[in-house]
Amino acid sequence: MEQFETIFASAAEEAAKAETSRALYEVRMQYLGRTGSVTALLKGMREIPAEERPAYGKKINDLRERLEKMFDGRDAEVKERELSARLREEAVDVTMPGRKCEEGTLHPVTRVRNELIDIFSGMGFEVFEGPEIENDYYNFTALNTPADHPARDMQDTFYLTDEFLLRTQTSAGQIRLMEKKKPPIKMLSPGRVFRSDDDATHSPMFHQMEGLVVDRGITLCDLRGMLDEFARTMFSATSKTRLRPSYFPFTEPSVEVDVSCHLCGGKGCSLCKGTGWIEVLGAGIVNRHVLENCGIDPDEYSGFAFGMGIERIAMLKYGINNIKLLTENDVRFLKQFRD
Numbered sequence: 001m002e003q004f005e006t007i008f009a010s011a012a013e014e015a016a017k018a019e020t021s022r023a024l025y026e027v028r029m030q031y032l033g034r035t036g037s038v039t040a041l042l043k044g045m046r047e048i049p050a051e052e053r054p055a056y057g058k059k060i061n062d063l064r065e066r067l068e069k070m071f072d073g074r075d076a077e078v079k080e081r082e083l084s085a086r087l088r089e090e091a092v093d094v095t096m097p098g099r100k101c102e103e104g105t106l107h108p109v110t111r112v113r114n115e116l117i118d119i120f121s122g123m124g125f126e127v128f129e130g131p132e133i134e135n136d137y138y139n140f141t142a143l144n145t146p147a148d149h150p151a152r153d154m155q156d157t158f159y160l161t162d163e164f165l166l167r168t169q170t171s172a173g174q175i176r177l178m179e180k181k182k183p184p185i186k187m188l189s190p191g192r193v194f195r196s197d198d199d200a201t202h203s204p205m206f207h208q209m210e211g212l213v214v215d216r217g218i219t220l221c222d223l224r225g226m227l228d229e230f231a232r233t234m235f236s237a238t239s240k241t242r243l244r245p246s247y248f249p250f251t252e253p254s255v256e257v258d259v260s261c262h263l264c265g266g267k268g269c270s271l272c273k274g275t276g277w278i279e280v281l282g283a284g285i286v287n288r289h290v291l292e293n294c295g296i297d298p299d300e301y302s303g304f305a306f307g308m309g310i311e312r313i314a315m316l317k318y319g320i321n322n323i324k325l326l327t328e329n330d331v332r333f334l335k336q337f338r339d
């Protein structure tokens, strides 16, 4: 009996010292586990005289039951403490101010680019992107602008080597596409272009959107109709277009396209400098030499092309007066372009 009490007392003492449920489980196993001391007592029964065995066995069982109850009680205590410690640790202060995650906005150039792609893909145009580093042939020669052609002076070119340059116009992509694909062609080509030019409305890097349509029987009327549709969607439902004769080596005839001023409706204001019209793009009927250069028969096919500055469209549409605002990335400016 005494031995049993000593076992119980030491088990209770150790259990009280165990601070975690893991440690308590180990103590419990020392007494009640397969190799624990109570199990050892049961195994020792064989040495007890047969007549004393039942009484002895009952005492061991009593001891085991008491130990189990004691361990269960302690276990509940320890677990309770562990739980409240965890809750304290993981507590969330719901009154704390949150971290602000500000939503960004699309850059006005990106917005206009997306809008243009939207308008023209609705008319069946496919997007094709050419490289920013071009060679002389694609940027000039194939576009009917051979070396020493005076039209090369229309664009101040950044040459990288004698042969390679930063493309001055997305028109270079026209050639790349027509070399690969034969008519019918309806291509839209957005991208960066580079010119040594720098003032309030010109930047050495800007974006253009090029369009090219080649098929049988394409005329200036097709260009005109498509541009009217573009102007109405991009600027205002009552926008009109007007074509003025112009010159580009790769189109013949060439035109400059004006859109009626969306600010004054054509009456004349500061945006359109009193004329009622704003120049938005260059265009024309693809010069037959350009088609020939790409292996397309100009007697069978004809086409039109147009090219516009995306920054310019964005400035007109949003009333931005300096092109530099578009590259400075001042968030106070950019935040104003929200849906």
Ligand code: PHE
Binding pocket: 168, 169, 170, 171, 210, 248, 251, 282, 283, 284, 305, 306, 307, 308
């Ligand atoms: N590439 C011309 C420019 O950059 C624009 C243009 C494109 C004109 C296509 C006619 C046809 O000024």
